[in-house]
Amino acid sequence: MRNEKTIRRVTTWIAIAVACLMALLLPSAYYSIAHNYRVGSMETELAMTASTVSQEITRNPELWRYAQVRLEEMISRRTQGGAGGALRIYDEKGDLVAERKGLESSPVLVRTYQLKDSGIAVGMIEIRTSLRPLLINTAIVALIGSALGLMVFLSLRILPLRAIYQAEDSLRKSRDEMEARVAERTAELTSSNQNLLAEIEARKTAEEQLLHDAFHDGLTGLPNRALFMDRLTRPIAIARRRKEYLFAVLFLDLDRFKVVNDSLGHIVGDKLLVALGERLVTCLRPGDTVARLGGDEFVVLLEDMVAAENAVMIAGRIDQELKTPFILAGHEVFASGSIGIALSASSYEKAEQVLRDADTAMYQAKTRGRAQYALFEPGMHAEAMKRLQLESDLRRALERKEFMTYSQPILSVKTNTVIGCEALVRWQHPERGIVFPGDFIQVAEETGLLVAIDRL
Structure with a gap:
């Protein structure tokens, strides 16, 4: 009984929410579209009328304001197909020169356009149109939306409950049948216990592999972005507690890697990335981390450094290692990389901040030419934002x-x-x-x- 009341209550609230959404969405959408169309029509008519009046001003710069009949004839031609409403032309003193009568019942939408002759303001065009017809039409749409919302409410209130009751009966019958079958096969399951243990062991192995794949790059086997960012949070926290603790992040991007892919193919390009990852590992200490972010981007985390110069030394070691050509599928491939270095600072709170600054420094190094490295400076971030x-x-x-x-x-x-x-x-x-x-x-x-x- 309690479950039925809960289901009925939830279904009722869902039906009310959907019905209210329909009742509000239709008039809101209609008003927004119609209002935007009305504004667009007014602005279009203003622009076209301004063009016509500007031509008249150019022909008669001194006498145009006295040509009321001609101007009213001009603006009356644009009544059909225009935005409608009243349209008035004023001179630079604000005196009325010509007007076109139109509906101006409140509320009123007003748009103006300044007339200029040789860059000097000589008058203004004002168009005013009533929003009352739009509001009336919106009210009609709201009534229609409310009627549709009521229909939706009744549909969602009655039909789902009937389906839920039928499904509940079916589930109850299935549950009873399942309990009977379980009781019959309990003895069989006991004899299959050994097979089940073997399956559990295989599943654990698969889960461990999935966990490894989730935090490692599928191509190089190196840690991926998720694992790298997780490891980076540890030295950031230590550096905030201990001012003397130093760490650094090196952001490496291969120079002209696209040329290798386009000329030798993606298979050779993938082999180059694998070989590069292996060389990077040889340049680091056992406790350091090298990861592949994706594409030809690699990052290195140096923890617990003795001095900041260690990061520069590692960058130089990597650059020197890259000068040795790679032998891939019978091809001798030369590679170089641009390296950005972000040193530890107490201002860092998140791993994304350190990686961002290392990336910014890498871009700065790339602008200096190939096979360069650069230390991050605060001004680089401003340059990147610029x-x-x-x-x-x-x-x-x-x-x-x-x-x-x-x-x-x-x-x-x-x-x-x-x-x-x-x-x-x-x-x-x-x-x-x-x-x-x-x-x-x-x-x-x-x-x-x-x-x-x-x-x-």
Whole structure:
């Protein structure tokens, strides 16, 4: 009886929640869509009317404000298919020049547009439309949504309970049958105890393998990101308690690994990653950790260092080890890597912070050329954030079409005549003004946006 009451109560609340959701979602969605459409129509009509009136102002800059009949005829043509409502044109003093009557019952939606002549404000267009029809239609939609919600409530309240009762009876019968069969086979299960123990042992072995696979890289057998981050939390906690405790994280990224994959194939590329992991292990102490994050990215955790210079020494040892070529599938492959080093600091609270700073330092090392290493400095993070902001601005600039192309003539020294022209791109940034290519071309090339810019 108690279970039936609980099921009935839960089902009722679910039905009420779904019904209320439908009753609220339909009018809300309708109002949002219709309101946005109304605003868009008003802004479109404003822009088109402003264009027409601006042409009139250009033709008669001094007398346009006295051409009331002509202006009212212009704005009356746009009534059909426009946003509707009242439309008024004011001069720079705020005096009414022309108007178009329309529905303005409260509440009212208002949009304005400033008229300019040669960059100087000479007037304003104002359009006002009533939201009352929209609210009435929304109320009708709300009634329809409430009716649908009621239907859904009744459906969810009655049908699921019937199905649940039937399922409960079926489960009760199945349970009784199962208990009888269990009692009959108890003796058989006793004789199969040895087989069961063997299966348990095999399962334990499989679970151990699954646990190992969950925390190790499937290709190299090294610890993966999850295990590395877990191990990194320990030295961070120790360093916060003991100021003299030193540790470091080295972030290694192979230089031009894509060239190996594209030229020799992914199989050779995978063998290179395996061989690199083995060499990294030989460069470290037994207590240190080397892990593969994915792709051609490896990280090293150096714990309980005597001095910070140990991290630089290990980075140099890795760089020296990479100078020996790899022999893979009959090919001699030379590899190098860029290394970022993040030293322990009391400000670190999470493993993600240390890994982020090591990654930032690695990127800084990569900008200096191949086979370089760099120690993280606070200014690098600001530089990385600046680069990220520049990349975001570039993507928005492509969407907003902020790039401009200029043609620079090419003169012949011999004939002193124009023999061609060179296309120059400039970025009209909304806040920084004109941005020259030297400030954004490198980031555009690294992020693949340069191709899209070239197509402009």
